[in-house]
Every structure is written in structure tokens, then in C-alpha cells.
Amino acid sequence: MPKPFNPLSLRLISALAAISFVAACGDKPAAPPQQTPEVGVVTVKPTSVPVVVELPGRVSAFLVAQIISRVDGIVLKRDFVEGSEVKAGQRLYQIDPAPYIATLNSAKATLAKAQATLVSAHAEAERYKVLVAANAISKQDYDNAVATEGSDAADVASGKAAVDTAQINLGYTSIVAPITGRIGKSAVTPGAYVQASAATVLSTVQQLDPVYVDLTQSSLAGLKLRRDIQEGRLSVGGPNAAKVKLILEDGRAYDLPGKLEFSDITVDQTTGSVTVRATFPNPQRILLPGMFVRAQIEEGVNEKAIVVPQVGVTHDQKGNPTAMVVDADGKVALRQLVTSGTEGSNWIVESGLNEGDRVIVQGTSKVNPGMAVKTVEAQMPATPASAAQ
CATH class of the missing domain: 1.10.287.470 (Helix hairpin bin)
Incomplete structure (x- = not known):
């Protein structure tokens, strides 16, 4: 037997359906507005930086004297210790007189x-x-x-x-040292017969304080240097004012500065390079003839150099340096750079940036070219060079 119709249940169902319809037709909550990313920038401006070139080279003795007998005879005595310091006029060998x-x-x-x-x-x-x-x-x-x-x-x-x-x-018959310096090993012993005509080198004396450092520079680099000086991009204080620092084979810097002597006037046809000679004091005999070194020569000063912190420069897939700048509209733009070296913690930029450009150095990972950004001046840590200045 069917149940009797209940009007209260019908009204309850209608009310629930109305509530569901109103909820379904209501407005969705609005998404929060996207914030403009904030980046730290540095404003590019010309500055004065030294132009430093690094050249490979080798150490050579300041004076070299080969000890040769000028008469024939039997060697009676050897009056020196191999590897020791000898004085000019000191007897080295005695030939039977x-x-x-x-x-x-x-x-x-x-x-x-x-x-x-x-x-x-x-x-x-x-x-x-x-x-x-x-x-x-x-x-x-x-x-x-x-x-x-x-x-x-x-x-x-x-x-x-x-x-x-x-x-x-x-x-x-008394063979003496012609110069003061350090003598090498002896090629003969007492009892040996020497001849003047054979020109046998008995030993070698080398003056090791100071020493020469012969460097090689490509003729192209030398040509560019002279052109920059003529066109006013570099200023120099004369060849005697050039500062030379030395880097040893183990990567450490040599403590004493050197002096630039001269640059050869002839280009080696086989290597296309010229020889640049410098002298270095060597009181501790750290520098030995034949040692390979690298010299850093301050060739001049670039009064209008553009420098950018290294953290603001990246490299593309081809290895070319790039930087992101903020243009006048507040949007990010990618620039291709040409660099010529480093100065402290900065890259020296030859082209790609102009005075007044704002280079992003902080927050580069959260922006892409074309994005609008908010800029603040970046607080860069002081480098030893800038602190000295």
C-alpha cells in the first residue's frame, strides 16, 4: 500500500536544490595579482683601469762566463765547490805550471x-x-x-x-773566475789533460742577481697596443714606468717587482713574435736560468673602460659572454658582449654596453628577456682593488 504524500519533504528538497543552484551560479574568487620581480642592477660608467698583458717567458742569467783553458796541461787542483758562489779573480783550477x-x-x-x-x-x-x-x-x-x-x-x-x-x-795556468756568480758542475777532475785548441768548457759561472726574463709577445698584440696609444685609448708613462710582476711555475706571485728593459725591434719570422726583456732582483736565488715563468706587464691605463661585475656576465651555448640589462621601459633585454680581460672581480667590456646601461647582477635567475622588472641598486662587496682606491 503506497505511503501518503508528505508536503514537508517536497519543500525540503526544493530548498536544497535552490541552494545548490545559487552556489553553482555564484562568482569564483579572483586570483591574486602577479608581482613584478625585483632585481639588483649596477649602472655602467667609464672608469680608469690598468691595461695588463700576461706573457710567457724564461729566466736567463744576467752574466754568463764559460771557463775554458787557454793553455795545454794537466789539471793539478780544483779550488771551488760545485754550485757555490765564487768571486771575480778567485782561482778555480790550477794547471801544471x-x-x-x-x-x-x-x-x-x-x-x-x-x-x-x-x-x-x-x-x-x-x-x-x-x-x-x-x-x-x-x-x-x-x-x-x-x-x-x-x-x-x-x-x-x-x-x-x-x-x-x-x-x-x-x-x-791559474784559471780564475772572470765574474762573480754561482758556478756549476766541473767537467774535469784533477789529473785530466786539457787543451786550449779543444776549447773544452771546464765549468760555467752565472750571475743570478739580478736576472733577465725574456718574454714573447705576438706582433699583433704589440701592433694593437701601439694603435691604442696613438688613438688616445691608452696612456703610458714611458717604458721605464711600466710595472712588471712575475708568476712562478707553481702559480705563486714572485715577491719582488721587475723593470721593463726593452722590446726587440725585429719580429721572429717563424713565430710572429717579438722579445720583451725585463730584469728582476733575485737575492734569494729563487729564479734560476731556464725556468718557465709568466709575467704581467702593465702597459698603460685605459681611462674610459667599461667594467661589469663578473656575477652579471654569463655565457651562451657557444661560450660567448652575455649580460641582461634593463631598458628605459623597465624591461629585460639580452646583450652580446665582447670582453678583453678582467680587472679584479670585474670583466672589461670592449663592446655591447654603453654608459648608463643598467646591468642585472642580482636576481638574474628569476627573469627572462622581455619581462618587466623593478630595479634597485645592487650592493656589491668591495674588492681589494676598489678598497685600495
């Missing part, structure tokens, strides 16, 4: 005989001079006496030269 002493004594005896003969010839010529004036002898006899005196005088001169030569050769 006995044959040269004998030669000197023989030359002295020959000279004495020639001198005695000259005395007799001179006395005879003087006597003949008186006799020929009195017509007691012929003129020919007098001329012969004068000629004999002249020949004997020549023998005396020859004898003196022989004595001098023998004395010099005897002196050569």
Missing part, C-alpha cells in the same frame, strides 16, 4: 843574451862613428856596425815579447 816556468826562464835567458850583444854592438857603432869622421875606416864599415846594432836591438825587442808571452802563458 812547470813547462811554462821553464819556457819563461828560457825566454829570459835569450833576452839577456840579446841585451848583452846589443851593448857590444852599440859600443862598436860609437867607436866607428869617431873613426869614420877621421877617415880612419871606410863608410861601409860604419854602416855595417850601425846595421848590426839595429839588428841586435830588434833581437832584444823580440826577446822581451817572448818573455811577456811566456809570462802570460804561465799566468793562464
Whole structure:
């Protein structure tokens, strides 16, 4: 038997349906507005930076003297310690002097005989001079006496030269250091026979304080430097004002500064480079001949350089440097840069940026080209260079 109709249930169902319809037709809540990202920027302005070029090079001794025997003989003594410092005039080797002493004594005896003969010839010529004036002898006899005196005088001169030569050769038996410096290993030992004609190098003395550093610079880099100076982009204080710093093989900086001496005027045809020479003090003998080093030469000052913090420069897939700037409309734009090196924690920019450009250095990860951004001046940490200035 069916249940009786309940009007209250019908009204309840209608009310619930009306509430559901009103809820479905109501307005959806609005999404919160998107905020404009905030980025830190630095304003580009010209500044004065030194132009520093880094060149490879090698150390060479300031003075080099090869020790060679100038006479033949047996080496009796070696009077130095290999690798030690020697003074100019210090004896290094002693060659057996006995044959040269004998030669000197023989030359002295020959000279004495020639001198005695000259005395007799001179006395005879003087006597003949008186006799020929009195017509007691012929003129020919007098001329012969004068000629004999002249020949004997020549023998005396020859004898003196022989004595001098023998004395010099005897002196050569004592081989001395021609310069002050450090001596290397010895090529001979006592008992060895040396010959002057063989020109055997017995040892080598090198002056190591100061030392030369011979650097190589490409002719193209030198040409660009001279052009920048002529066009006024660089200012220099003269070749003697150039500062040179040295980087050793282990990457450490050499403590003492160097002095630029000269730049060669000839380009090596095989390498297309020129030689630049500098001198460095070397009191601790840290720099040794043949050592490979890198030198940083301050060639001038760029008075209108554009520098950008390194954190504001990225690289694209091809490795080219780029930077994001904020244009006059407050939107982000991507710039392609050309850099020429670093100065402290900054890149030196040759092209791609102009004075007054605002480069993003903080917040680059949350913006893309074309986005509108809000800019604030970035607070960059002070670098040692800027703190010194």
C-alpha cells in the first residue's frame, strides 16, 4: 500500500536544490595579482683601469762566463765547490805550471843574451862613428856596425815579447773566475789533460742577481697596443714606468717587482713574435736560468673602460659572454658582449654596453628577456682593488 504524500519533504528538497543552484551560479574568487620581480642592477660608467698583458717567458742569467783553458796541461787542483758562489779573480783550477816556468826562464835567458850583444854592438857603432869622421875606416864599415846594432836591438825587442808571452802563458795556468756568480758542475777532475785548441768548457759561472726574463709577445698584440696609444685609448708613462710582476711555475706571485728593459725591434719570422726583456732582483736565488715563468706587464691605463661585475656576465651555448640589462621601459633585454680581460672581480667590456646601461647582477635567475622588472641598486662587496682606491 503506497505511503501518503508528505508536503514537508517536497519543500525540503526544493530548498536544497535552490541552494545548490545559487552556489553553482555564484562568482569564483579572483586570483591574486602577479608581482613584478625585483632585481639588483649596477649602472655602467667609464672608469680608469690598468691595461695588463700576461706573457710567457724564461729566466736567463744576467752574466754568463764559460771557463775554458787557454793553455795545454794537466789539471793539478780544483779550488771551488760545485754550485757555490765564487768571486771575480778567485782561482778555480790550477794547471801544471812547470813547462811554462821553464819556457819563461828560457825566454829570459835569450833576452839577456840579446841585451848583452846589443851593448857590444852599440859600443862598436860609437867607436866607428869617431873613426869614420877621421877617415880612419871606410863608410861601409860604419854602416855595417850601425846595421848590426839595429839588428841586435830588434833581437832584444823580440826577446822581451817572448818573455811577456811566456809570462802570460804561465799566468793562464791559474784559471780564475772572470765574474762573480754561482758556478756549476766541473767537467774535469784533477789529473785530466786539457787543451786550449779543444776549447773544452771546464765549468760555467752565472750571475743570478739580478736576472733577465725574456718574454714573447705576438706582433699583433704589440701592433694593437701601439694603435691604442696613438688613438688616445691608452696612456703610458714611458717604458721605464711600466710595472712588471712575475708568476712562478707553481702559480705563486714572485715577491719582488721587475723593470721593463726593452722590446726587440725585429719580429721572429717563424713565430710572429717579438722579445720583451725585463730584469728582476733575485737575492734569494729563487729564479734560476731556464725556468718557465709568466709575467704581467702593465702597459698603460685605459681611462674610459667599461667594467661589469663578473656575477652579471654569463655565457651562451657557444661560450660567448652575455649580460641582461634593463631598458628605459623597465624591461629585460639580452646583450652580446665582447670582453678583453678582467680587472679584479670585474670583466672589461670592449663592446655591447654603453654608459648608463643598467646591468642585472642580482636576481638574474628569476627573469627572462622581455619581462618587466623593478630595479634597485645592487650592493656589491668591495674588492681589494676598489678598497685600495
